[in-house]
Each structure stands twice: as structure tokens, then as C-alpha cells.
Amino acid sequence: MSTPRPRKLLLRTLRAQLAYAGLVLVAGTFLFYYVLRQLYYTDVDEALVLRREEVVKKLPLVPAPADLALWMRLDRDLEIRPLGAERAAPERIIGELRYDSLAHEMEPYRTLLTTVAYQGQPYRLVLRSSLVEDEDLLAAIGLAQAGLLVVLLGGLVLVQQRVARRLWRPFYVTLAQLRRFRLDQRTPVALAVSLVQEFGELNEALTELLSKHRRIFLSQKEFTENAAHEMQTPLAVQHTKLELLAQSPDLTEAQARHLDALVAVTQRLARLNRSLLLLARLENHQFAADEAVALRPVVESIADQLAEQAEAAGLRVELALTAPGEVRANQALLEILVSNLLSNAIRHNVAGGTIRVRLTDAELLVENTGRPVALPVGQEFARFRKDALSAPGGVGLGLAIERQVCDTCGLGLAYAFFAPNWHRFTVQLG
Amino acid sequence: MAASFVKPSVGKHTKPPLAADPRKKAPCRASNNPGTGGNSAAAVSSPVGRVLRAYSELTAYTCWANPALPPMKVLIVEDEPELAASLVSYLQGEQYRCEVAATFAVAEEKMLLNDYDCILLDLTLPGGDGLELLRQLQARHQADGVIITSSRNALDDRITGLQLGADDYLPKPFHLSELSARIAALVRRRHFNGSNVVLAGPLAVDLLARTVRVAGQPLPLTRSEFDLLVLLLANQRRVVMKSTIAEHLSGDLAEHFDSFEPVYTHVKNLKRKLAEAGAGDCIRTVYGLGYRFELPAA
Known part of the structure; x- marks a missing residue:
């Protein structure tokens, strides 16, 4: 079962009200009909009894039994015949359907059956009253009811819209403020004071929640900065000491080898630390990504700088930058993205391999030959992925950074593998 | 290549x-x-x-x-003593005369009292923000001899620093020989x-x-x-x-x-x-x- 589509609150109340009103309309119409019919029948039956009394009073005036036929011809609703062999029954009134020779269809009737005496003989007297008006009555009642309901509902909707809209306005104001809210905005959010108690409480609770989140965000940001300072400084000390150590005049070859390894590790630590901090900042949304940047010069410049490494690795680089690739993003972040993509394409390549870079207005494509195995699905952008595919020397954060940069700049990033050994990263622009 | x-x-x-x-x-x-x-x-x-x-x-x-020239004066504003010691050790070998300020107050005082050819400025200091020192220098038109050596690699710090007239921005950890080259470039440009x-x-x-x-x-x-x-x-x-x-x-x-x-x-x-x-x-x-x-x- 699928979850119902969310609808506006006002619409939801209105729908409940409409359903109830419809129910009342249908049920009410039937109830009215039965009650009114009962009253009507009683009325008709009374008229029949009165008529019987009238017939009984007029019967002695009929001179001969043959004249009864004339009377019956003049009055279709009257029937009077000798009782014959039938047993005299007590007077009763029944409902029946008869064929109406004028309307050519079956019509409902109320019929009074009784026995009367005429010239000393028992006669069966049948009086009928047509109920044709019954259906008209039902239609009239339904119409009147429907009209009433329409008027009622129309009024309800109008009242709802006017009153409810005014009542709910503070809610929508709060909603709009929440939508605009950004954790990194400079000023704390100030929600309007509402005259409706519930909204007042809601705003109070929200203000508290938001300011708490802002505090957490700010302390997180502060932590990021502190972490940078606390880790970079010891690293800087370590690095400079190693550099000073390298100046010793009587350095032996063995010592130099150890020193070299230490320098490499320190560099790697520094790199790792920088990457982690960049990731933290990206996740904290500490970058505004709304400047207009053209990708082509970025790609050109970085490709130019990396050409030497590509050449050293014996790779062929094919650039096809057919469009300026304008995006609204962050220049520095895009540079990080492109340099990560391109240097990955170099590092994860094979000897004599190829790198293709295509830039159109819709996407930036970086393809490279590499190992004949696809990156594990769903794991491409994970951190510190350790497997046969991770290249030596990398800190395992490159792709995670690419993913975060794309998220921050509102760009799509996809990975695909093509046999036998092509790896393709696509950045969808806009 | x-x-x-x-x-x-x-x-x-x-x-x-x-x-x-x-x-x-x-x-x-x-x-x-x-x-x-x-x-x-x-x-x-x-x-x-x-x-x-x-x-x-x-x-x-x-x-x-060159003995014909007086040694260049460098102020190292750095609160980490070992790092400051490394800088002094390396730069003195290059005939710079180095002074160290480990706190905001000391740095502020030294900057007021002396005229330095180059100031290496850390931004996170006990007692204040290094950018504030930079603002003071800028007010006295002395900011062009400043190289910011910060672990605060945040973009806005870098941009603010350079806008405030700092000459260069070198994020920590840096290479002493790179720093030395940049100081040389700075001093050369300012004095020659x-x-x-x-x-x-x-x-x-x-x-x-x-x-x-x-x-x-x-x-x-x-x-x-x-x-x-x-x-x-x-x-x-x-x-x-x-x-x-x-x-x-x-x-x-x-x-x-x-x-x-x-x-x-x-x-x-x-x-x-x-x-x-x-x-x-x-x-x-x-x-x-x-x-x-x-x-x-x-």
C-alpha cells in the first residue's frame, strides 16, 4: 500500500467536512422520503375512507344495477360488483401496482377493498387512489436538500478560507523562515510572536531548537579550526626539525635514508590532515558555492600542470573542451575537484594508457584506462577504501572529497566502468 | 620533460x-x-x-x-616554541637577525618599537588574533613585509590576510627552504x-x-x-x-x-x-x- 499523498491542512479538514455533509445529504434524503411518504399514505388512506363513506351514501341513488357500470366508466378509480360466491371480507387498504391505460405503464396505487350492500345484495367495492405524485415528491425533496447542502458547503468553504487562512498565517510565516534558515547564517533566527497559543509555543520551541543547532554548528566549526591548528603545528614542528636534521654536515647515508622516509611520512600526514579538514569543512557547509565559474580554464590550467606527471607515466592525454562549461559553484572547490579527477586518472592508469577529458555545457567527462576491474558499486566514494584498486601513496580520501565538492556545488557525480579497462567519472553541470 | x-x-x-x-x-x-x-x-x-x-x-x-650589508631583521610571531626555534635556527644560517614573539602582546609591542624587514605572522596566538596585528600594521602602512604562516587554512583567512596587505600566505606545515625563498623574494622586492x-x-x-x-x-x-x-x-x-x-x-x-x-x-x-x-x-x-x-x- 502506498502512502497517501500529503495535502494541505485546510484541504484535509474541508474534505472531512464534505464527506460528512454528503452522508447527511444521502441519509437525510431517504429519511425525509420515508417519513413524508408515511404521512402522505395516511392522508391518502383517510381520503379513501371518506370516499367510501360518500359512495355508500350515494349508492342508494343508483336506480338499477346496470347503472353501476356507467358510474364505473365515469370514475376509473371506482369498482363495484356483486360479491358472488366470495366471502365477505373486512375492509382493508393495500398498496398495489396497476397498468395505467393513459400513461401506458405500471403505476403505484393505494386501494381500499370493502363490502357494501346495494338493493339488499352484498357488493364488493374497490376504491383506488393514484400515487404518481410520489416520485415527483422524492425528486423535489432531493433537490431541495441538495440546494440546501450546496449553500451550506459553499458558506463553509468561504468561512474556512477566510478564517482559517488568517488563523494559519503565522504558521506559514514560520515555515517560510525555516525554509530560509541556514546554519551558517550570521544572525540567529527570530520567529514572530503569535497570538495563537499553539503557534506561539511552536515558535518558542523552534527558536530554541534552531539556536541549539547553531551553537552545535558553531562549536563544530570551531573544532575544525582548532583541530587544524592543533595538528598542523606539531606537523610543522616535525617537518622543520627533519629539514634542520638534513642540514647536519656529517649525515651518513643510512641516516639520510631514515630521514627521507620520515619526511615522506610527515608529508603524507600533513596531506591526510588537510584532506580531512577539507572534508569536515565541506560537510559543515563552510563554503559558499554561488560564484560563476567557467570550467574550461580550470581544466586547461590543471591539465597543463599535470602534463609533466602524465608524460612521466607515459600517458596520452586527449582534451576535448568544446564548451566553456559555466557553472555556479566555488572556484577553489572546482579546482580541487578537477585536480583530484585528473590526478586520479594519472595515478590509477596503466603504462602507455590514455586519459580523455571532455567538457560540454552539460557535463565534464574524465575517462582513463586502468585496471580491468570496476570500482565496487556503491563504494566508489567511500573513505579510506582499502582494496586491490587503491593506489599506493593516496590517502584514500580523494573520491570522498570529489563527492562532497559536487554535493556542495550542486553538481552530479557518477562513475562507470567499460570493458576492458576504461573508468569514467562524469560531473553533471547544473 | x-x-x-x-x-x-x-x-x-x-x-x-x-x-x-x-x-x-x-x-x-x-x-x-x-x-x-x-x-x-x-x-x-x-x-x-x-x-x-x-x-x-x-x-x-x-x-x-654579504658582509657589506647589515643583516635583515625578521620578526617571528609564533607561539609554538619548537617551531620558532627551527625558524630561528634555519634563518640565522642565512644571516638574518631573528626575533621571536610568542604572544599577541609581545608581538604588538615589538612591531611598535622596531621596524622589521619581514614579519612571519601566525594567526592563532595566545592573547589575540593575528589578523588584528595585521590590521594595525596596515594602519601604519607596514603590512607589505608580512608573510602569514598559519595552520588556519580557511579560505576567508587567506583572502582577508592578503586583502589586509600581507605579502604572502604559507600554510603550515611548510618547508623551511620554501619559506626562506619567499622571505628572500619579499626582502628583495622591498629593499632593492x-x-x-x-x-x-x-x-x-x-x-x-x-x-x-x-x-x-x-x-x-x-x-x-x-x-x-x-x-x-x-x-x-x-x-x-x-x-x-x-x-x-x-x-x-x-x-x-x-x-x-x-x-x-x-x-x-x-x-x-x-x-x-x-x-x-x-x-x-x-x-x-x-x-x-x-x-x-x-
């Missing part, structure tokens, strides 16, 4: 805007010894300079070991206006025109080889680590690669060209750790 593959490097050391970087850093990439080089360029037009130039050509080591020829033995390196002459004869170098030579010249008789060279030549992009293949190639080519031009074997390999520029004893 063709020159066109490599980008200018000194400026690239700092991270973001690529586009903005070379512009900002362009002047400071001319990075060598402020003492003799600057002096000798001034020499072209003045008799005193000509004497000094002759003197410097006589001495084997030019750089800032228009002078840009560094002399070292038979070498005359014009930092602005980016040309090299060996014993008067032009020596064509690729861009990377030139940058490499300038870095080595700024750190004569010191071991410059190969990772420093890699970063100097390709900036942040160096961090993506563990291979020093391009560095080896450039060094090999530069060595060969210098030797062929008659400058002798002046680049020594130090056990695969790095390289040292040392003019052969005459």
Missing part, C-alpha cells in the same frame, strides 16, 4: 584560486638572495654598486652572506627596488626577465629548471628536500603524487646544462634526500 608542462610554482604553494594566485604571487616568485643580488643590480648604475658587485664576484658565496639579478659565482640570474647567464653567456633554461635554480640559489649550501622541490615546481598538485620522477629529471637536466656552460658541478645529490647548491671551490 618540456617546460610548458610546468606551471610557476612559488605562488602555487598556497592553496586556492588558481586564477588569482599567479597574479598575486607574481612579484614574489623572484626569490633569491636579497643581499648581493639586489645590490649588484643597483650596481649597474652607481659606482658604489659596481664596487660591491666586483666584491661579490670575488667571494665564492654571494647570497645574503628594480634590482633583480642574483649573482653566484659565474652565474647571473635575472629574476624578472627570467634569464640566466654563465660567465656572460646566456644559458637557456626551461621554466621548471629556472624555478628550480632560483629555489636552490635561495638556499645555498643547504639541503633542499626533493619534496620541497616537487611542491615548489607544481604546487598543491604535487600532493597527489609520490613519484619524484619529474624532480629527478629537472635536476639532471639543470646539472647537465650548468656543467656544459662551464659553471661546474654545483648541484650535489645528498643521499637521495635532496639537493644542495654549492659552488665548487675555485
Whole structure:
């Protein structure tokens, strides 16, 4: 079962009200009909009894039994015949359907059956009253009811819209403020004071929640900065000491080898630390990504700088930058993205391999030959992925950074593998 | 490895805007010894300079070991004592006179009392924000001698710092030889206006025109080889680590690669060209750790 589509609150109340009103309309119409019919029948039956009394009073005036036929011809609703062999029954009134020779269809009737005496003989007297008006009555009642309901509902909707809209306005104001809210905005959010108690409480609770989140965000940001300072400084000390150590005049070859390894590790630590901090900042949304940047010069410049490494690795680089690739993003972040993509394409390549870079207005494509195995699905952008595919020397954060940069700049990033050994990263622009 | 593959490097050391970087850093990439080089360029037009130039050509080591000039004064604003000690140790070897300020208050006082050729400014200080010190310097029009050495690599700090008139931004951890090269560039620009020829033995390196002459004869170098030579010249008789060279030549992009293949190639080519031009074997390999520029004893 699928979850119902969310609808506006006002619409939801209105729908409940409409359903109830419809129910009342249908049920009410039937109830009215039965009650009114009962009253009507009683009325008709009374008229029949009165008529019987009238017939009984007029019967002695009929001179001969043959004249009864004339009377019956003049009055279709009257029937009077000798009782014959039938047993005299007590007077009763029944409902029946008869064929109406004028309307050519079956019509409902109320019929009074009784026995009367005429010239000393028992006669069966049948009086009928047509109920044709019954259906008209039902239609009239339904119409009147429907009209009433329409008027009622129309009024309800109008009242709802006017009153409810005014009542709910503070809610929508709060909603709009929440939508605009950004954790990194400079000023704390100030929600309007509402005259409706519930909204007042809601705003109070929200203000508290938001300011708490802002505090957490700010302390997180502060932590990021502190972490940078606390880790970079010891690293800087370590690095400079190693550099000073390298100046010793009587350095032996063995010592130099150890020193070299230490320098490499320190560099790697520094790199790792920088990457982690960049990731933290990206996740904290500490970058505004709304400047207009053209990708082509970025790609050109970085490709130019990396050409030497590509050449050293014996790779062929094919650039096809057919469009300026304008995006609204962050220049520095895009540079990080492109340099990560391109240097990955170099590092994860094979000897004599190829790198293709295509830039159109819709996407930036970086393809490279590499190992004949696809990156594990769903794991491409994970951190510190350790497997046969991770290249030596990398800190395992490159792709995670690419993913975060794309998220921050509102760009799509996809990975695909093509046999036998092509790896393709696509950045969808806009 | 063709020159066109490599980008200018000194400026690239700092991270973001690529586009903005070379512009900002362009002047400071001319990075060598402020003492003799600057002096000798001034020499072209003045008799005193000509004497000094002759003197410097006589001495084997030019750089800032020039006794004819007073030592440059450097203020190191750094709260980490060991780091400050490293900086002092390295820079004193380059004939700089160093003073250290470990807190905001001390730094503020020293900046008021003395005039420094260069200030290395850490931003996170006990007692205040380094950017505030920079604002004070800017108010006194002294901010152009400042190199920010910060672990706060946040973009806005870098931009604010440079907008406040700081000359350069070097994120921690940095390489001492890179820092030394940048200080040299800064001091040279501030104190030897228009002078840009560094002399070292038979070498005359014009930092602005980016040309090299060996014993008067032009020596064509690729861009990377030139940058490499300038870095080595700024750190004569010191071991410059190969990772420093890699970063100097390709900036942040160096961090993506563990291979020093391009560095080896450039060094090999530069060595060969210098030797062929008659400058002798002046680049020594130090056990695969790095390289040292040392003019052969005459």
C-alpha cells in the first residue's frame, strides 16, 4: 500500500467536512422520503375512507344495477360488483401496482377493498387512489436538500478560507523562515510572536531548537579550526626539525635514508590532515558555492600542470573542451575537484594508457584506462577504501572529497566502468 | 620533460584560486638572495654598486652572506616554541637577525618599537588574533613585509590576510627552504627596488626577465629548471628536500603524487646544462634526500 499523498491542512479538514455533509445529504434524503411518504399514505388512506363513506351514501341513488357500470366508466378509480360466491371480507387498504391505460405503464396505487350492500345484495367495492405524485415528491425533496447542502458547503468553504487562512498565517510565516534558515547564517533566527497559543509555543520551541543547532554548528566549526591548528603545528614542528636534521654536515647515508622516509611520512600526514579538514569543512557547509565559474580554464590550467606527471607515466592525454562549461559553484572547490579527477586518472592508469577529458555545457567527462576491474558499486566514494584498486601513496580520501565538492556545488557525480579497462567519472553541470 | 608542462610554482604553494594566485604571487616568485643580488643590480648604475658587485664576484658565496650589508631583521610571531626555534635556527644560517614573539602582546609591542624587514605572522596566538596585528600594521602602512604562516587554512583567512596587505600566505606545515625563498623574494622586492639579478659565482640570474647567464653567456633554461635554480640559489649550501622541490615546481598538485620522477629529471637536466656552460658541478645529490647548491671551490 502506498502512502497517501500529503495535502494541505485546510484541504484535509474541508474534505472531512464534505464527506460528512454528503452522508447527511444521502441519509437525510431517504429519511425525509420515508417519513413524508408515511404521512402522505395516511392522508391518502383517510381520503379513501371518506370516499367510501360518500359512495355508500350515494349508492342508494343508483336506480338499477346496470347503472353501476356507467358510474364505473365515469370514475376509473371506482369498482363495484356483486360479491358472488366470495366471502365477505373486512375492509382493508393495500398498496398495489396497476397498468395505467393513459400513461401506458405500471403505476403505484393505494386501494381500499370493502363490502357494501346495494338493493339488499352484498357488493364488493374497490376504491383506488393514484400515487404518481410520489416520485415527483422524492425528486423535489432531493433537490431541495441538495440546494440546501450546496449553500451550506459553499458558506463553509468561504468561512474556512477566510478564517482559517488568517488563523494559519503565522504558521506559514514560520515555515517560510525555516525554509530560509541556514546554519551558517550570521544572525540567529527570530520567529514572530503569535497570538495563537499553539503557534506561539511552536515558535518558542523552534527558536530554541534552531539556536541549539547553531551553537552545535558553531562549536563544530570551531573544532575544525582548532583541530587544524592543533595538528598542523606539531606537523610543522616535525617537518622543520627533519629539514634542520638534513642540514647536519656529517649525515651518513643510512641516516639520510631514515630521514627521507620520515619526511615522506610527515608529508603524507600533513596531506591526510588537510584532506580531512577539507572534508569536515565541506560537510559543515563552510563554503559558499554561488560564484560563476567557467570550467574550461580550470581544466586547461590543471591539465597543463599535470602534463609533466602524465608524460612521466607515459600517458596520452586527449582534451576535448568544446564548451566553456559555466557553472555556479566555488572556484577553489572546482579546482580541487578537477585536480583530484585528473590526478586520479594519472595515478590509477596503466603504462602507455590514455586519459580523455571532455567538457560540454552539460557535463565534464574524465575517462582513463586502468585496471580491468570496476570500482565496487556503491563504494566508489567511500573513505579510506582499502582494496586491490587503491593506489599506493593516496590517502584514500580523494573520491570522498570529489563527492562532497559536487554535493556542495550542486553538481552530479557518477562513475562507470567499460570493458576492458576504461573508468569514467562524469560531473553533471547544473 | 618540456617546460610548458610546468606551471610557476612559488605562488602555487598556497592553496586556492588558481586564477588569482599567479597574479598575486607574481612579484614574489623572484626569490633569491636579497643581499648581493639586489645590490649588484643597483650596481649597474652607481659606482658604489659596481664596487660591491666586483666584491661579490670575488667571494665564492654571494647570497645574503654579504658582509657589506647589515643583516635583515625578521620578526617571528609564533607561539609554538619548537617551531620558532627551527625558524630561528634555519634563518640565522642565512644571516638574518631573528626575533621571536610568542604572544599577541609581545608581538604588538615589538612591531611598535622596531621596524622589521619581514614579519612571519601566525594567526592563532595566545592573547589575540593575528589578523588584528595585521590590521594595525596596515594602519601604519607596514603590512607589505608580512608573510602569514598559519595552520588556519580557511579560505576567508587567506583572502582577508592578503586583502589586509600581507605579502604572502604559507600554510603550515611548510618547508623551511620554501619559506626562506619567499622571505628572500619579499626582502628583495622591498629593499632593492628594480634590482633583480642574483649573482653566484659565474652565474647571473635575472629574476624578472627570467634569464640566466654563465660567465656572460646566456644559458637557456626551461621554466621548471629556472624555478628550480632560483629555489636552490635561495638556499645555498643547504639541503633542499626533493619534496620541497616537487611542491615548489607544481604546487598543491604535487600532493597527489609520490613519484619524484619529474624532480629527478629537472635536476639532471639543470646539472647537465650548468656543467656544459662551464659553471661546474654545483648541484650535489645528498643521499637521495635532496639537493644542495654549492659552488665548487675555485
